[in-house]
Amino acid sequence: MTDPTRYAIHYQPLADALQVLDVQHLIDTTTDAWYNQTLCQVGDVVVRLGVMQGEYHWHKHDEQDEFFFVLDGLFRIELDGMDPVELRPRQAFTVPKGLLHRPVVPQRSAVLMIERADVVATGD
Secondary structure, three states, rough: OOOOHHHHEOOOOOOOOOOOOOOOHHHHHOOOOOEEEEEEEOOOEEEEEEEEEEOOOOEOOOOOOEEEEEEEEEEEEEEEEOOEEEEOOOOEEOOOOOOOOEEEEEEEEEEEEEOOOOOOOOOO
């Protein structure tokens, strides 16, 4: 069972339409080892900011793809039965629904994630 206190996950969007959001300030001031903040909702999807370092647990999303876009750092995604994918700044990758995966982040990194608004960040 996943320990939910291990991650700082915030599902409530920080900004609505027509509001400016200082994402760099969030990155610079985050002290949690694994921080996940919903920035905004656009239709049925949300844009989330992850600032993280370390290993996440293995999980999957049965009904949803998950998109990752690296802003800075080094972000590795381990995939069940496949070679891991390593992403550097300005690189992106989509994990298809139903695929068991886990992020392994060797250095502090900032990542944007786009997924449906009803996703549970820790997996199904």
